[in-house]
Amino acid sequence: MLDQIVAHTRRRVAAAEAAKPLHQLMKALEDQSSAFFPRSLPQAFGQQAAMAVIAEIKRASPSKGPLNMTLDPKEQADWYEQAGVAVISVLTEPEHFKGSNEDLVQVRCCVKCPVLRKDFLVTPYQLYESRLLQADVVLLIAAALPGDQLAAMHRQAAALGLQCLMEIHTREEVERVLALPLQRERDFIGINNRNLKTFQTSLETTRQLRPLIPGEFICISESGISTPDTVAELKEMNIQGILVGEALVTAADPGNALKLLVGTG
Numbered sequence: 001m002l003d004q005i006v007a008h009t010r011r012r013v014a015a016a017e018a019a020k021p022l023h024q025l026m027k028a029l030e031d032q033s034s035a036f037f038p039r040s041l042p043q044a045f046g047q048q049a050a051m052a053v054i055a056e057i058k059r060a061s062p063s064k065g066p067l068n069m070t071l072d073p074k075e076q077a078d079w080y081e082q083a084g085v086a087v088i089s090v091l092t093e094p095e096h097f098k099g100s101n102e103d104l105v106q107v108r109c110c111v112k113c114p115v116l117r118k119d120f121l122v123t124p125y126q127l128y129e130s131r132l133l134q135a136d137v138v139l140l141i142a143a144a145l146p147g148d149q150l151a152a153m154h155r156q157a158a159a160l161g162l163q164c165l166m167e168i169h170t171r172e173e174v175e176r177v178l179a180l181p182l183q184r185e186r187d188f189i190g191i192n193n194r195n196l197k198t199f200q201t202s203l204e205t206t207r208q209l210r211p212l213i214p215g216e217f218i219c220i221s222e223s224g225i226s227t228p229d230t231v232a233e234l235k236e237m238n239i240q241g242i243l244v245g246e247a248l249v250t251a252a253d254p255g256n257a258l259k260l261l262v263g264t265g
Protein backbone atom coordinates (compact mmCIF):
# COMPACT_ATOMS: atom_id res chain seq x y z
CA MET A 1 0.00 0.00 0.00
CA LEU A 2 2.76 2.45 0.93
CA ASP A 3 4.50 1.72 -2.37
CA GLN A 4 1.27 2.32 -4.21
CA ILE A 5 0.63 5.67 -2.47
CA VAL A 6 4.22 6.74 -3.14
CA ALA A 7 3.94 5.79 -6.83
CA HIS A 8 0.70 7.73 -7.09
CA THR A 9 2.31 10.68 -5.31
CA ARG A 10 5.19 10.73 -7.77
CA ARG A 11 2.69 11.05 -10.65
CA ARG A 12 0.85 13.81 -8.79
CA VAL A 13 4.10 15.73 -8.26
CA ALA A 14 5.10 15.29 -11.91
CA ALA A 15 1.80 16.87 -12.94
CA ALA A 16 2.21 19.73 -10.46
CA GLU A 17 5.74 20.31 -11.67
CA ALA A 18 4.62 20.36 -15.31
CA ALA A 19 2.03 23.00 -14.45
CA LYS A 20 4.41 25.02 -12.27
CA PRO A 21 8.12 24.26 -12.68
CA LEU A 22 10.50 24.43 -9.73
CA HIS A 23 12.07 27.71 -10.82
CA GLN A 24 8.63 29.34 -10.60
CA LEU A 25 8.16 28.00 -7.09
CA MET A 26 11.57 29.34 -6.13
CA LYS A 27 10.71 32.76 -7.52
CA ALA A 28 7.39 32.79 -5.63
CA LEU A 29 9.26 31.81 -2.47
CA GLU A 30 11.69 34.71 -2.81
CA ASP A 31 8.75 37.09 -3.06
CA GLN A 32 7.08 35.55 -0.01
CA SER A 33 10.12 35.11 2.26
CA SER A 34 9.82 38.28 4.27
CA ALA A 35 6.16 37.52 5.04
CA PHE A 36 6.75 34.05 6.47
CA PHE A 37 7.16 33.65 10.21
CA PRO A 38 7.69 29.99 11.08
CA ARG A 39 6.03 28.81 14.32
CA SER A 40 8.18 26.71 16.63
CA LEU A 41 6.98 23.26 17.64
CA PRO A 42 9.13 23.05 20.82
CA GLN A 43 7.68 26.39 21.88
CA ALA A 44 4.11 25.19 21.23
CA PHE A 45 4.85 22.01 23.20
CA GLY A 46 6.39 24.03 26.04
CA GLN A 47 3.11 25.84 26.60
CA GLN A 48 1.22 22.59 27.25
CA ALA A 49 0.26 21.57 30.76
CA ALA A 50 -1.00 18.12 29.72
CA MET A 51 0.23 15.74 27.04
CA ALA A 52 0.78 17.81 23.89
CA VAL A 53 -1.62 16.94 21.08
CA ILE A 54 -0.98 17.13 17.36
CA ALA A 55 -4.55 16.97 16.09
CA GLU A 56 -5.10 15.85 12.55
CA ILE A 57 -7.40 17.05 9.80
CA LYS A 58 -8.31 14.36 7.27
CA ARG A 59 -11.54 13.32 5.57
CA ALA A 60 -10.64 9.71 4.87
CA SER A 61 -7.88 7.17 5.43
CA PRO A 62 -6.59 4.27 3.33
CA SER A 63 -7.43 1.78 6.07
CA LYS A 64 -10.94 2.98 6.97
CA GLY A 65 -12.11 4.77 3.83
CA PRO A 66 -14.35 7.82 4.41
CA LEU A 67 -14.20 9.18 7.99
CA ASN A 68 -15.80 12.60 7.71
CA MET A 69 -16.30 13.74 4.14
CA THR A 70 -18.12 16.94 5.08
CA LEU A 71 -15.35 18.13 7.40
CA ASP A 72 -14.61 21.83 7.09
CA PRO A 73 -10.87 22.37 7.77
CA LYS A 74 -11.24 25.87 9.23
CA GLU A 75 -14.06 24.91 11.55
CA GLN A 76 -12.23 21.76 12.68
CA ALA A 77 -9.02 23.76 13.28
CA ASP A 78 -10.96 26.29 15.29
CA TRP A 79 -12.37 23.58 17.56
CA TYR A 80 -8.90 22.11 18.05
CA GLU A 81 -7.40 25.47 18.88
CA GLN A 82 -10.08 26.33 21.42
CA ALA A 83 -9.45 22.98 23.09
CA GLY A 84 -5.75 23.84 23.52
CA VAL A 85 -4.12 21.86 20.72
CA ALA A 86 -0.31 22.21 20.39
CA VAL A 87 0.02 21.63 16.64
CA ILE A 88 -2.43 20.89 13.81
CA SER A 89 -1.60 18.28 11.19
CA VAL A 90 -3.26 18.67 7.80
CA LEU A 91 -3.34 15.79 5.34
CA THR A 92 -2.82 17.31 1.88
CA GLU A 93 -2.84 13.97 0.03
CA PRO A 94 -5.93 13.98 -2.25
CA GLU A 95 -6.46 10.37 -3.28
CA HIS A 96 -6.43 8.30 -0.08
CA PHE A 97 -7.01 10.99 2.55
CA LYS A 98 -9.16 13.39 0.49
CA GLY A 99 -7.06 16.38 1.49
CA SER A 100 -5.66 19.32 -0.49
CA ASN A 101 -2.99 22.00 -0.33
CA GLU A 102 -5.81 24.48 -0.02
CA ASP A 103 -6.89 22.83 3.26
CA LEU A 104 -3.44 23.57 4.70
CA VAL A 105 -3.47 27.20 3.57
CA GLN A 106 -6.92 27.72 5.07
CA VAL A 107 -5.97 26.17 8.38
CA ARG A 108 -2.69 28.01 8.77
CA CYS A 109 -4.29 31.40 8.34
CA CYS A 110 -7.04 30.77 10.86
CA VAL A 111 -4.93 29.50 13.79
CA LYS A 112 -1.90 30.65 15.78
CA CYS A 113 -0.29 27.25 16.40
CA PRO A 114 2.28 25.54 14.13
CA VAL A 115 0.86 23.53 11.24
CA LEU A 116 2.27 20.22 10.03
CA ARG A 117 1.99 19.22 6.39
CA LYS A 118 1.13 15.55 6.34
CA ASP A 119 1.78 14.05 2.94
CA PHE A 120 4.07 11.57 1.26
CA LEU A 121 6.99 13.88 0.65
CA VAL A 122 9.37 12.11 -1.70
CA THR A 123 10.86 14.85 -3.89
CA PRO A 124 12.52 18.20 -3.12
CA TYR A 125 9.83 19.91 -5.21
CA GLN A 126 7.30 19.05 -2.48
CA LEU A 127 9.51 20.69 0.15
CA TYR A 128 9.58 23.98 -1.76
CA GLU A 129 5.84 23.61 -2.17
CA SER A 130 5.42 23.01 1.59
CA ARG A 131 7.37 26.14 2.35
CA LEU A 132 5.28 28.13 -0.11
CA LEU A 133 2.11 26.80 1.53
CA GLN A 134 3.60 28.12 4.79
CA ALA A 135 3.81 24.75 6.54
CA ASP A 136 5.83 25.04 9.77
CA VAL A 137 6.62 21.33 10.04
CA VAL A 138 6.80 18.58 7.41
CA LEU A 139 6.52 14.83 7.81
CA LEU A 140 9.39 12.73 6.46
CA ILE A 141 8.53 9.03 6.46
CA ALA A 142 11.68 6.91 6.68
CA ALA A 143 9.87 3.92 5.12
CA ALA A 144 9.04 6.01 2.03
CA LEU A 145 12.59 7.37 1.63
CA PRO A 146 15.04 4.52 0.99
CA GLY A 147 18.82 4.87 0.74
CA ASP A 148 20.18 8.40 0.44
CA GLN A 149 16.74 9.92 -0.15
CA LEU A 150 16.06 10.36 3.56
CA ALA A 151 19.26 12.35 4.13
CA ALA A 152 18.74 14.40 0.96
CA MET A 153 15.17 15.33 1.88
CA HIS A 154 16.15 16.15 5.45
CA ARG A 155 19.00 18.38 4.29
CA GLN A 156 16.74 20.22 1.85
CA ALA A 157 13.98 20.67 4.43
CA ALA A 158 16.48 22.16 6.88
CA ALA A 159 17.83 24.48 4.18
CA LEU A 160 14.29 25.77 3.62
CA GLY A 161 13.78 26.38 7.34
CA LEU A 162 11.22 23.61 7.75
CA GLN A 163 11.01 21.69 11.00
CA CYS A 164 10.81 17.94 10.47
CA LEU A 165 8.77 15.19 12.06
CA MET A 166 10.87 12.13 11.25
CA GLU A 167 8.54 9.14 11.16
CA ILE A 168 9.86 5.73 12.08
CA HIS A 169 8.28 2.34 12.61
CA THR A 170 11.18 -0.10 12.97
CA ARG A 171 14.51 -0.37 14.78
CA GLU A 172 16.34 -0.10 11.47
CA GLU A 173 14.49 3.14 10.67
CA VAL A 174 15.44 4.55 14.08
CA GLU A 175 19.09 3.89 13.23
CA ARG A 176 18.78 5.52 9.82
CA VAL A 177 17.15 8.61 11.31
CA LEU A 178 19.61 8.93 14.21
CA ALA A 179 22.51 8.78 11.72
CA LEU A 180 21.32 12.11 10.25
CA PRO A 181 22.64 15.46 11.49
CA LEU A 182 19.55 16.13 13.63
CA GLN A 183 18.96 19.25 15.71
CA ARG A 184 16.68 18.82 18.67
CA GLU A 185 15.15 22.31 18.28
CA ARG A 186 14.07 21.54 14.74
CA ASP A 187 13.81 17.77 14.31
CA PHE A 188 11.32 15.56 16.13
CA ILE A 189 10.80 11.84 16.16
CA GLY A 190 7.39 10.36 15.35
CA ILE A 191 6.93 6.72 16.25
CA ASN A 192 4.13 5.41 14.07
CA ASN A 193 2.19 2.66 15.81
CA ARG A 194 0.65 1.79 12.47
CA ASN A 195 2.46 -0.58 10.21
CA LEU A 196 2.13 1.17 6.84
CA LYS A 197 2.18 -2.20 5.09
CA THR A 198 -0.56 -3.99 7.07
CA PHE A 199 -2.34 -0.95 8.64
CA GLN A 200 -2.45 -2.64 12.06
CA THR A 201 -1.71 -0.39 15.05
CA SER A 202 0.06 -1.52 18.20
CA LEU A 203 1.33 0.50 21.15
CA GLU A 204 4.13 -2.04 21.41
CA THR A 205 5.86 -0.17 18.59
CA THR A 206 6.24 2.92 20.80
CA ARG A 207 7.13 0.80 23.84
CA GLN A 208 9.95 -0.91 21.99
CA LEU A 209 11.35 2.00 20.00
CA ARG A 210 11.16 4.87 22.51
CA PRO A 211 14.14 3.63 24.59
CA LEU A 212 16.33 3.69 21.47
CA ILE A 213 15.88 7.44 21.02
CA PRO A 214 18.09 9.83 23.01
CA GLY A 215 16.17 11.74 25.70
CA GLU A 216 16.90 15.17 24.24
CA PHE A 217 14.55 14.65 21.30
CA ILE A 218 10.86 15.46 21.37
CA CYS A 219 9.18 12.13 20.80
CA ILE A 220 5.65 11.75 19.45
CA SER A 221 3.54 8.62 19.33
CA GLU A 222 1.27 8.38 16.27
CA SER A 223 -1.83 6.42 15.24
CA GLY A 224 -4.52 4.38 16.92
CA ILE A 225 -4.69 6.61 20.03
CA SER A 226 -8.25 7.05 21.30
CA THR A 227 -8.45 6.63 25.10
CA PRO A 228 -7.09 8.46 28.19
CA ASP A 229 -5.67 5.12 29.39
CA THR A 230 -3.49 4.88 26.31
CA VAL A 231 -2.35 8.47 26.84
CA ALA A 232 -1.40 7.64 30.45
CA GLU A 233 0.60 4.64 29.24
CA LEU A 234 2.40 6.78 26.69
CA LYS A 235 3.31 9.32 29.38
CA GLU A 236 4.98 6.52 31.33
CA MET A 237 6.96 5.67 28.22
CA ASN A 238 8.35 9.25 28.23
CA ILE A 239 6.39 10.38 25.19
CA GLN A 240 5.96 14.17 24.88
CA GLY A 241 3.20 14.32 22.29
CA ILE A 242 0.51 12.32 20.56
CA LEU A 243 -0.70 12.55 16.98
CA VAL A 244 -4.42 11.82 16.78
CA GLY A 245 -6.60 11.71 13.69
CA GLU A 246 -9.50 9.32 13.45
CA ALA A 247 -10.74 9.67 17.06
CA LEU A 248 -11.02 13.45 16.58
CA VAL A 249 -12.39 13.76 13.03
CA THR A 250 -15.12 11.23 13.79
CA ALA A 251 -16.13 12.81 17.13
CA ALA A 252 -19.41 14.74 17.34
CA ASP A 253 -17.58 17.36 19.43
CA PRO A 254 -13.90 17.26 18.43
CA GLY A 255 -12.80 19.88 20.98
CA ASN A 256 -14.37 18.00 23.83
CA ALA A 257 -12.95 14.70 22.54
CA LEU A 258 -9.47 16.27 22.55
CA LYS A 259 -9.83 17.54 26.12
CA LEU A 260 -11.21 14.23 27.40
CA LEU A 261 -8.32 12.39 25.82
CA VAL A 262 -5.65 14.36 27.68
CA GLY A 263 -7.66 15.06 30.83
CA THR A 264 -8.13 18.79 30.48
CA GLY A 265 -11.89 18.55 29.90
Ligand SMILES: O=P(O)(O)OC[C@@H](O)[C@@H](O)c1c[nH]c2ccccc12
Binds near residue numbers: 118141192223225247
Ligand atom coordinates in the same frame (compact mmCIF):
# COMPACT_ATOMS: atom_id res chain seq x y z
O1 LIG B 1 -6.09 8.39 12.63
P1 LIG B 1 -5.14 7.90 13.68
O2 LIG B 1 -5.14 6.41 13.88
O3 LIG B 1 -5.29 8.67 14.97
O4 LIG B 1 -3.65 8.23 13.13
C1 LIG B 1 -3.22 9.54 12.84
C2 LIG B 1 -1.86 9.54 12.12
O5 LIG B 1 -0.91 8.97 12.94
C3 LIG B 1 -1.94 8.83 10.77
O6 LIG B 1 -2.83 9.54 9.98
C4 LIG B 1 -0.58 8.72 10.08
C5 LIG B 1 0.59 8.39 10.64
N1 LIG B 1 1.60 8.40 9.72
C6 LIG B 1 1.09 8.74 8.55
C7 LIG B 1 1.71 8.89 7.32
C8 LIG B 1 0.96 9.28 6.27
C9 LIG B 1 -0.40 9.49 6.42
C10 LIG B 1 -1.04 9.34 7.64
C11 LIG B 1 -0.30 8.96 8.71
